[in-house]
Amino acid sequence: xxxxxxxxxxxxxxxxxxxxxxxxxxxxxxxxxxxxxxxxxxxxxxxxxxxxxxxxxxxxxxxxxxxxxxxxxxxxxxxxxxxxxxxxxxxxxxxxxxxxxxxxxxxxxxxxxxxxxxxxxxxxxxxxxxxxxxxxxxxxxxxxxxxxx
Numbered sequence: 001x002x003x004x005x006x007x008x009x010x011x012x013x014x015x016x017x018x019x020x021x022x023x024x025x026x027x028x029x030x031x032x033x034x035x036x037x038x039x040x041x042x043x044x045x046x047x048x049x050x051x052x053x054x055x056x057x058x059x060x061x062x063x064x065x066x067x068x069x070x071x072x073x074x075x076x077x078x079x080x081x082x083x084x085x086x087x088x089x090x091x092x093x094x095x096x097x098x099x100x101x102x103x104x105x106x107x108x109x110x111x112x113x114x115x116x117x118x119x120x121x122x123x124x125x126x127x128x129x130x131x132x133x134x135x136x137x138x139x140x141x142x143x144x145x146x147x148x149x
Contacts, residue, residue: 045139047100052129052141055104058091059127063145081148085125093129102131102139111144123147 065080083089088108096103112124124146131139 044100044136048102048131048139049141051094051099052104052131052139055091055094055106055129056127056141056143059106060143060145062089062091064148079148085145085147086122088125090127096133099131102133102136104129104131121147 063081063085065084067080068077069080069083070077090106090108093104093106107128107130109126109128110122110124111126112122114121114123124144126142126144129141131141
């Protein structure tokens with residue numbers, strides 16, 4: 001067979017290009033299972049993170065409740081948020097079905113207390129939400145709250 005300019009591709013050229021395409025396809029497609037596994041783990045982490053953030057925001061709303069009450073004996077006016085903050089009242093922790101299979105435990109601790117001369121009032125508290133599930137890393141979420149005025 002005589003080659004003419006513009007006659008097209010030879011059979012050898014076509015076979016070589018198919019072989020190169022096959023090698024590249026195998027290399028790319030071989031990494032897909034690993035990528036899908038990482039995506040699944042990321043989706044699980046995001047599920048518990050979204051639920052934990054919602055819980056922390058509900059605690060923030062509880063501490064920022066502006067409903068006022070007046071003590072009839074002293075005339076002192078306080079808000080429901082101040083009362084909840086001082087008492088350490090937290091919302092109920094969502095169940096594991098809402099937390100993507102994780103079991104979560106909240107801990108509220110005092111971080112800053114005013115001097116004894118001013119009444120030794122806790123002015124900053126830290127809420128730590130620790131979420132655990134077997135065979136998965138423990139997730140910890142932390143937020144600080146200042147005492148409402």
